[in-house]
Amino acid sequence: MKKFTTWKIWGLWLCCMMLSSALAARTFDVTPDSYDTVSLCRSELPLMYDTVRIDDAGDYLINLTSSMDTDSIVSLHVIVFENPVVVIDGDMSHCVNGRSIVYVDDSYASYQWSTGDVDYYTMTSDSSCSVLVTDANGCKGTDTVYFEILPLPVVELSGNMSVCYQDTTVLKVTGAMHYYWSKNSVNISHADSLVYVAEDGNGYIDTIRLRAYSSLGCVKQTEVYIEVYPKYQGVDTVIVCRNDLPYQRLDSLYEEEGTYPVHYQSQQGCDSLIMMTLLIKENPEVHIIGADSLCADQLSAVTASGAASYAWSTQSTSLSIVVQPGRSYWLKGTAANGCSTTDSITVRSLQVPVV
Secondary structure (H helix, E strand, O other), X not given: OOOOOHHHHHHHHHHHHHHHHHHHOOOOOOOOOEEEEEEEEHHHOOEEEOOEEEOOOEEEEEXXXXXXXXXXXXXXXXXXXXXXXXXXXXXXXXEOOOOEEEEOOOOOOEEEEOOOOOOOEEEEOOOEEEEEEEOOOOOEEEEEEEOEEEOOOOOEEEOOOEEEOOOEEEEEEEOOOEEEEEEOOEEEEOOOEEEEEOOOOOOEEEEEEEEEEOOOOXXXXXXXXXXXXXXXXXXXXXXXXXXXOOEEEOOEEEOOOEEEEEEEEOOOOOEEEEEEEEEEEOOOOOEEEOOOEEEOOOOEEEEEEOOOEEEEOOOOOOOEEEEOOOEEEEEEXXXXXXXXXXXXXXXXXXXXXXX
């Protein structure tokens, strides 16, 4: 029997191990027991086939050992598909509250955007966006972009936001590059100021829309509310009694019948006009008829005249009253037109002669 030294045993073992590895690299002209093909994406590598690690496409002979300690050789054909290289393109910036439209190549089998869209493009107002695509081989690729969020212009509006009917106010705006003023969807100015004439109605709130564009193209929309105060115009009739003249209205005095223009300012400071017609009613000529002197122990009656109703200082409302010497009485007489006149009498007391 041949005896083997230790180094010869180790050499034999090493040779067997090299033979096993070489089978996976197809270094021997061996007829395989079976054939297999594996297709996968680059991102799925490395592939573990039984205990053999495969890192790339190619043809391999794999020595398999079953649980029954029987060996077999498999001819393995590995196909590796490249994962798609996805690049998101489009608008890489958008304004606050705006949107960007981004897209990828439209040749892939399916798309899944972070926005939920499943087409090759999407619109988003977020600060970032990602997409996962799948090609015809089932391989996936992804890309993510981050957007620059552009600020809106900070505009400052000045001017009087209230104006009287038929008057004018000037509104000015700063803080942007371009301006568009519109009313009822019709552009009325492209300047940084607006001359507004209140002519659409007498007392209302008007709405003007302002769009201000920054140098970056971002737009700030503002609704401007202008309150239009009314100017009052009308007629008025004033009836006064003659003895109530002069009639005063505001700072003017009127003494004759006629129609007069009365100019005044409303509570909001708007000039208004009323055409006032002044009518004058005549006062009655009221008199007390009767004796104005009596003996000390004598009584007498006096009578009112010239009016429709009377009121005496004695609280009487009759036509006549009884008077006494040494006293004074007054009378107010009111005509049917409502105007009044007064009269008075002092009854002197006569001395009774001594006989």
